[in-house]
Amino acid sequence: MTHDPTDLAAEIQRLCALSGIKWSRYPKGTLAAWVADMDLPTAPVITEALRGLVERADFGYNFSAHQQLPSAWAEWMERRHGWRPEEARVRVVTDVLQAVDLALMFGTRPGDSVVLLTPVYPPFFRTVTGIGRRIVDCPLEPGTWRLDVERLEACIDSSTRCVLLCSPHNPTGRVFSAEELEAIAEVAERHDLLVISDEIWADVVYSGAKHIPFAKVAEGRDVRWVMAHAASKAFNLAGLRCAMAYFGDAEIEKRISELPAHMLGSVSAPGALATLTAFTEGEPWLAETVAFLEEQRDYLVGRLRAELPEAGVTMPEATYLAWADLRAYELGDDPAAVLLERAQVALGSGPDFGQHGKGFARINFATSRVVLGEVVGRVVDAVRR
Ligand SMILES: Cc1ncc(COP(=O)(O)O)c(C=O)c1O
Structure with missing residues (x-):
């Protein structure tokens, strides 16, 4: 044990x-x-890596782990989840909610509405309303917590621009099936909705279930999407502040690239090192x-x-x-x-x-x-x- x-x-x-x-x-x-x-x-390998930094008092400017993260994450995602991100487009961010905020900020406009599949991770509500977007509350099927596609369809009106997905789902622990994710992709394509997929829980999945990255479902469809992931839940590293973002939507990616270089802050060397060690040695x-x-x-x-x-x-x-x-x-x-x-x-x-x-x-x-x-x-x- x-x-x-x-x-x-x-x-x-x-x-x-x-x-x-x-x-x-x-x-x-x-x-x-x-x-x-x-x-x-x-994981002891992570503690050991961090101990090395501390013992050497190795606290100068240090981007070495940071630079290795896109390829380490690409390999992790491919090996474990069957989807390989394009390394040049991977962004290392401070946390998953930063990626969600950026996607909402640049992928929607004030007054637009955003669908949440509720009940859902509490900070999502504030993330949406905090930048002047409106929430559309679309409840999952009580008890089974499955997606009700008809209800999703009924939630959408001319102001709806986005579905903010938590996959796997906090708090219900659901792993959405291929059919459910396909249905979301299909609805998003038809209504031109951005799908933001928070996949922070992708690596804490139990026997019999299989996480499917939304990116895989979006392949071959004309659907705009963004995904965020981190090692923080699976490896218990939340205080180290490091996450991975992939802006599958080229326009959002372009808008972020145009921001002043330091505006988004950057991940600390311990955060990047712990995450890199998780992806390379933590399995x-x-x-x-x-x-x-x-x-x-x-x-x-x-x-x-x-x-x-x-x-x-x-x-x-x-x-x-x-x-x-x-x-x-x-x-x-x-x-x-x-x-x-x-x-x-x-x-x-x-x-x-x-x-x-x-x-x-x-x-x-x-x-x-x-x-x-x-x-x-x-x-x-x-x-x-
Ligand atoms: C679904 C979900 N997203 C995001 C987070 C927070 O991640 P971060 O600290 O990287 O923003 C959590 C934390 O529990 C979570 O459950």
Whole structure:
């Protein structure tokens, strides 16, 4: 097993000593199962590479990892996902949302509307409205979280310019099928919509499911698209700020190229090195980690289904997040708020994921069995209370 401490108090003490937001936001004694960071240390090859920088105090201007990233990422995408980006067009950005912001900024105009397949990753809402675009809320099929193509079609009007896709999908853990992605591509082509595909979860996919990059589906179609990806979720590197962007739409790419050189900032040497090491040497660790996460997923969903039979818990096909429908237990619109109070467990708050998230909570299961067991135990007790 990848991360198997047995002493709950010692493990919580280790986690609380970390400086990230996950374990420091809530009062002492609260178990953190909210933000999408893992409690597992990253791959030792990455820690070793970063240790090298620190030991040499190697902090001067340094673009060497940065320059190697486009080809390393191209190989990663081809090997794992069957699509090879054109290296010259790959951009290294600080984070996935920067790529999404750029695509929205240059691919749509003020007042245009953008389709979100809800419930969805909360920052998407602000990303769209923050630059004066409007949200079209297109709910996935409740329970199965499949795309309803007729509903998507019905959501589109003359102001619609874009579909902002989260694939695989946070918070439901869905891996969209080829048919669903084809349907989105077909609708986008017919209505001339830009598709922005956030594929940050592409590498945390469980047995039986297969992630398909939107780029593959778009091939041979007259559809404009942008994709963003990162090693940060799969390798637990979110604080290092490094992501990959591919502006499949030539006009957007051109507009970005015309920006002043330093306007977008740039990725730090540690961020680039960690990401490069993930793509070049991290695959064996990732395979083990995804297998471990799959066991955690099965344990969590199994226990919730057995001990809270009225809850609707979808089995995630990807991500380390479980989306739980707790409406039957009458905990109000925001069960996470009630559970924080009653059980000292911090979960993701359902309503943050859109209006269809009322009565739901998101549980991060990327932790050791000893912590996850305590999280589930507290949630179950508090819900039954
Ligand atoms: C779907 C999705 N996109 C983007 C992000 C954030 O990525 P970044 O920090 O690279 O912007 C997350 C983080 O959990 C996510 O789940």
